[in-house]
Amino acid sequence: MIGHERDTGDKARAPWKSPVALSIFLHGLVLVVALAGWSWTSPANDPPPPSISARLVTQAEPEPSPVVDTVDEPDRDQERQQAQEEQRRKEQEAERRRQEQERAEEARRIQQQQEKERQQQAEAQRKQEEQRLKEQQAAKQKAEAEAKELARQKAEEQRRKEEAARKAEEEKRRAEEERRKQEEARRAREEQERLEAERKRKERERQLRESQLEALAQEAAEEREAEERRRKEAAAAKARQAQMLTESEKYRALIRDRLMNEWYPPSSATSEMVTVLRITLLPTGELSSVAIESGSGNTAFDNSAVSAARAVGRYPVPDDQQVFEQYFRRFPIEFNPENAK
Amino acid sequence: MRNRAYRPDIRRSLLVFVILSLFTVPAMGDELLIRITKGADSAIPISVVPFSESGQMPSGDKVSRIIQNDLEMSGEFAPLPPEQMLSLPSRGDEVFFRDWRLLGQRYVLVGQVTSAGGTLNAQYELYDVSQEKRLVGATASAPASASRSLAHHISDRVYEAITGVEGAFSTKLAYVTLERNANGPTYRLQVSDVDGKRARVRLESDEPILSPAWSPDAKKLAYVSFETGKPAVYVHELSTGNRQRVADFPGLNSAPAWSADGQSLLMTLSKDGNAEIYRMNLASGDLKRLTNHWSIDTEPSYDHTGNGFFFTSDRSGGPQIYHKASENAEPRRITFGSRYNARPRPGPDGDYVYYVHQRDRAFHIARTNLESGDETVLTRTESDESPSVSPNGRMLIYATKSGENSVLTVIAADGGAAYSLPASRGDVREPAWSPIVR
Numbered sequence: 001m002i003g004h005e006r007d008t009g010d011k012a013r014a015p016w017k018s019p020v021a022l023s024i025f026l027h028g029l030v031l032v033v034a035l036a037g038w039s040w041t042s043p044a045n046d047p048p049p050p051s052i053s054a055r056l057v058t059q060a061e062p063e064p065s066p067v068v069d070t071v072d073e074p075d076r077d078q079e080r081q082q083a084q085e086e087q088r089r090k091e092q093e094a095e096r097r098r099q100e101q102e103r104a105e106e107a108r109r110i111q112q113q114q115e116k117e118r119q120q121q122a123e124a125q126r127k128q129e130e131q132r133l134k135e136q137q138a139a140k141q142k143a144e145a146e147a148k149e150l151a152r153q154k155a156e157e158q159r160r161k162e163e164a165a166r167k168a169e170e171e172k173r174r175a176e177e178e179r180r181k182q183e184e185a186r187r188a189r190e191e192q193e194r195l196e197a198e199r200k201r202k203e204r205e206r207q208l209r210e211s212q213l214e215a216l217a218q219e220a221a222e223e224r225e226a227e228e229r230r231r232k233e234a235a236a237a238k239a240r241q242a243q244m245l246t247e248s249e250k251y252r253a254l255i256r257d258r259l260m261n262e263w264y265p266p267s268s269a270t271s272e273m274v275t276v277l278r279i280t281l282l283p284t285g286e287l288s289s290v291a292i293e294s295g296s297g298n299t300a301f302d303n304s305a306v307s308a309a310r311a312v313g314r315y316p317v318p319d320d321q322q323v324f325e326q327y328f329r330r331f332p333i334e335f336n337p338e339n340a341k
Numbered sequence: 342m343r344n345r346a347y348r349p350d351i352r353r354s355l356l357v358f359v360i361l362s363l364f365t366v367p368a369m370g371d372e373l374l375i376r377i378t379k380g381a382d383s384a385i386p387i388s389v390v391p392f393s394e395s396g397q398m399p400s401g402d403k404v405s406r407i408i409q410n411d412l413e414m415s416g417e418f419a420p421l422p423p424e425q426m427l428s429l430p431s432r433g434d435e436v437f438f439r440d441w442r443l444l445g446q447r448y449v450l451v452g453q454v455t456s457a458g459g460t461l462n463a464q465y466e467l468y469d470v471s472q473e474k475r476l477v478g479a480t481a482s483a484p485a486s487a488s489r490s491l492a493h494h495i496s497d498r499v500y501e502a503i504t505g506v507e508g509a510f511s512t513k514l515a516y517v518t519l520e521r522n523a524n525g526p527t528y529r530l531q532v533s534d535v536d537g538k539r540a541r542v543r544l545e546s547d548e549p550i551l552s553p554a555w556s557p558d559a560k561k562l563a564y565v566s567f568e569t570g571k572p573a574v575y576v577h578e579l580s581t582g583n584r585q586r587v588a589d590f591p592g593l594n595s596a597p598a599w600s601a602d603g604q605s606l607l608m609t610l611s612k613d614g615n616a617e618i619y620r621m622n623l624a625s626g627d628l629k630r631l632t633n634h635w636s637i638d639t640e641p642s643y644d645h646t647g648n649g650f651f652f653t654s655d656r657s658g659g660p661q662i663y664h665k666a667s668e669n670a671e672p673r674r675i676t677f678g679s680r681y682n683a684r685p686r687p688g689p690d691g692d693y694v695y696y697v698h699q700r701d702r703a704f705h706i707a708r709t710n711l712e713s714g715d716e717t718v719l720t721r722t723e724s725d726e727s728p729s730v731s732p733n734g735r736m737l738i739y740a741t742k743s744g745e746n747s748v749l750t751v752i753a754a755d756g757g758a759a760y761s762l763p764a765s766r767g768d769v770r771e772p773a774w775s776p777i778v779r
Contacts, residue, residue: 014496248373256375262471263380264447267417267735268505303469303476307447308377311471331373338378 247318247329254316263308265337266300273298274336275305281328285315293332305335367475384758385503386417387412388441391423392463393431396456399488402538404454404463407492408499410536411510414760415500415736416753421446433466433475441470446475450499459485467499477502489539509731510535513775514738515543515553516749520767526578530564532579535731535774537749537762540635552596555775556603562773563597563606564585574608576623588621596640601647607631609639618652620668631668640684645691651675653683662696662709670740675709678716682707684727688754689734693718695754697726706739708754729774730754738762740770 273296280288290309295302317328389409402410412418423429427440431453439448452465460482467477469602477498483491490511497508513532520527528550533540544550548567549746562577574588574597588594592611599606613630616637620629632638636656643650648664656663660683663672676682681699688695691711698707698716703723709716724742731737737754740747743761747768751760762769 129398252373252375256377259375259377260379261381263377264385265380266504266506298505300501300503303472303503304380306471307471308380309471310473311442311447313442327373331375333375333377335377337380 182197214302247323249318251316251318251328255312258312258316259308259333262311264304266298266304267334268298269301269304269337271337272335273301275302277305277309277333277335278330279309279333280330281315281317281324283317283321283324285317287312287315296335301335305333308335309333351763380539384417385448386444386446387418387450387499387503388421388424388426388444388446389423389450390429390431390452392452392454392465394454394456397485398454398456399461399485400545401488402492403567404461404488404492404584405452405493407489407536408450408496410494411496411508412499414751416538416751416757416760417504417735433468433478436468438468438470438473441468446470448499448503450495454491455481461485461488461491463491464497465495465498467502489534489614496563504735504736507733507777508772509733509736509777512732512760512777513555513559514749514772515555515775516740516769516772517550517553518746518767518769530577532561532562535751543577543582544584551771553608553771553773554597554599555773556599557601557776558603559775559778561603563599565595565597574606576606587623587626587646598642600643607641607643607650609641619652624748629668631665632672642686644687645689651685651687651694653685662694664694664711675711676716678707678709686728686730688730689732693754695728695730695737697728706737717756719752719754722750722759722761727771729772731774732777736774738772738774740772 085284274294275296276293277290278293282288287310290300290306292306296305315328316326351499351729354591389405391403394403409420409539413420421444425444427444428437430437430449430451432451436449436451447470449468449470450465451468452463454461454463456462461484462480462482463522464480465477466475466479468475479498481491481498483494493510496510500508500510512535514535514537515530515532518529518531520529525547526555528546528548529542530544530550530553531540531542543562544564544566546566546568549565550567551565551572553562553564556576562579562771564575564577565572566575567573569589571589572594573586574594576585576587577583586594587606588597588608588610590612593616594608594610595685596609597606600620607618607620609616610619610628611617614707615635616639617630617634618632618641620631621627631641631650632652632654632656634656636654637660637679638652638654638656639650640653641650642652644664648665648668649664649670651664652672653660653664654672655661657674659680661677662675662682662685664675665672675685675694676696676698679699681697681704685694685696685699687693688708693708693710694704695708698705698718700707700718704719704725705723706718706725706728707718708718719737720739720741722741726740728737728739731754735749735754738749738751742748745768747770749762749769749772751762752758
């Protein structure tokens with residue numbers, strides 16, 4: 001805030017007092033001086049070559065040393081001599097000066113000439129150099145271009161190569177992929193086939209098992225049925241057998257039931273005891289006679305059998321006279337307890 | 342199955358019949374065998390017709406009534422109550438078979454009893470109704486005071502004529518009763534008829550009496566009495582009442598069993614440290630040790646051969662029945678059916694051994710067929726003990742619980758109908774069935 005206020009205060013100054021203006025002015029001044037300096041100082045750049053030649057020149061002068069020695073030699077007649085000498089010396093001096101002047105002129109001229117030549121030479125050299133530089137530059141550029149081209153070509157080549165390699169790689173990869181896919185497909189197919197075979201095998205086994213189970217179940221069912229049948233036969237022998245058996249068998253079963261109800265095996269009975277009776281019936285079913293055909297050896301047992309046979313008041317016999325005559329006129333009965341001790 | 346085996350015969354005979362009938366006139370009758378392998382499940386229907394009486398009859402049950410009861414007790418007979426009879430014949434010529442046949446009767450027993458000069462004479466006839474045939478016709482006599490003996494004798498004859506097995510109705514039972522009163526318990530060793538009648542106390546004690554055993558001649562009883570404060574084995578002559586303490590060793594003296602010749606006793610003694618079975622010669626008192634095992638061996642009982650014996654041993658961990666075929670034979674384990682089988686009593690024919698058998702926490706009487714090893718539980722009661730087989734092997738007596746008391750029950754040896762003996766006061770236990778005395 002404060003800075004801002006001060007800025008505001010600066011703005012209040014006159015434009016020419018502003019640093020920008022001052023700067024422009026100074027720059028301008030510097031530019032002018034520079035320009036002036038440049039033009040003024042530019043000839044000053046030349047002297048170095050004369051200084052070089054001057055030094056060379058000075059070394060080529062051996063005279064000054066004897067002059068100094070002469071001055072230092074004291075003599076009585078010196079006045080005159082000195083005057084003479086002075087005169088001569090002045091003359092010499094003038095001469096020397098003049099020669100010197102000439103020599104300087106000459107040197108300057110030569111120097112100028114030399115300078116000119118040198119400058120020309122330098123110019124030529126410069127130009128040559130420039131040319132050389134140019135050429136060099138051109139050559140360099142050319143080389144650079146060539147190098148660039150080469151690089152480009154190389155890069156291109158590289159790129160092509162890479163591309164080719166890439167393509168080859170790609171191709172290879174694709175081939176590989178293809179091969180892999182084929183392999184995979186083959187494997188999948190084989191797996192499929194294997195699974196199929198397995199499935200078929202299992203199916204066959206299952207069917208076999210099922211058929212076995214079925215057979216077992218069938219067997220069991222048959223067994224059960226048989227059991228049931230046996231039970232029924234035993235339990236309801238009369239009704240069942242009456243249906244199953246032939247006419248004579250039917251009556252045989254009826255007679256057996258009656259005898260079983262009438263038979264009281266004695267306590268002494270054993271499963272080894274067998275008594276066979278032969279009975280004779282009248283066509284009405286009445287008992288005509290009973291005789292022991294073979295005894296058991298146990299009187300009580302034999303008696304129990306005869307008693308049972310006689311206890312049946314009227315035997316169930318078929319109405320069919322032929323069947324009666326054939327089977328029921330006379331027949332044997334065997335008594336043999338299965339469940340006795 | 343067997344019927345089927347005959348079927349080919351029938352077919353063949355049919356064929357033969359057909360062929361024969363083509364060439365000849367009336368064929369002769371062909372064989373048609375009927376096999377009967379199973380009899381009626383019910384008891385044999387028999388009618389014991391009340392005997393006619395003449396003269397001074399002794400008081401008490403009538404002879405025919407005692408016979409009827411005997412036959413019923415056997416479980417093999419179902420006597421017809423006299424009130425259902427259509428007639429009451431006392432002689433064979435008065436029997437109308439048609440009547441008895443109508444009543445579904447198989448046998449009829451008729452008879453007369455006359456009393457003269459203190460003697461009872463019985464004339465009796467047994468008829469087979471279906472055969473209309475007399476099976477037995479006999480007379481028997483006895484002192485008037487022994488009318489029960491006369492009746493049991495006739496029962497034996499009837500039983501044997503019908504079943505072919507010697508009757509055991511004239512044998513005796515020995516058992517121990519326990520009566521508790523204000524003065525403490527009273528133990529009584531008693532002997533009675535098989536129907537529980539004519540019971541007589543032979544020994545009375547404040548201390549327990551156990552394991553009565555009949556001598557082969559049925560004249561002596563061996564038993565264990567605690568009368569001296571410790572168990573000892575006694576031999577007691579019934580006719581004289583003479584008693585002899587035969588085994589009074591330190592420790593256990595128990596479970597006497599007679600040898601067939603009556604010369605020695607098997608018994609359990611622990612005098613050598615462990616309960617083992619010994620044979621004692623009664624004349625000399627010599628002992629022979631017959632078992633030697635760290636477990637308890639007890640309750641010996643001679644088998645039917647008289648050489649080997651059954652006994653109880655817990656050498657397998659719990660009591661089981663073992664048999665030694667001879668005194669020196671290796672014991673053979675008989676029972677496997679449950680964890681507790683004890684007190685073996687062999688049947689007289691050597692085909693079964695009877696014992697106490699635990700099943701589902703209840704104690705039953707069971708038997709094992711020694712040939713097949715098959716085990717049959719015979720009783721439906723649940724606290725059964727002390728089985729004893731009748732000498733004819735047809736009946737079994739054992740003690741069981743009836744309410745608070747122990748009672749004796751007779752069943753058919755194959756597990757038939759049960760018959761409870763009339764109980765005297767208090768507990769009745771330890772029954773022993775006597776041999777048949779000839």
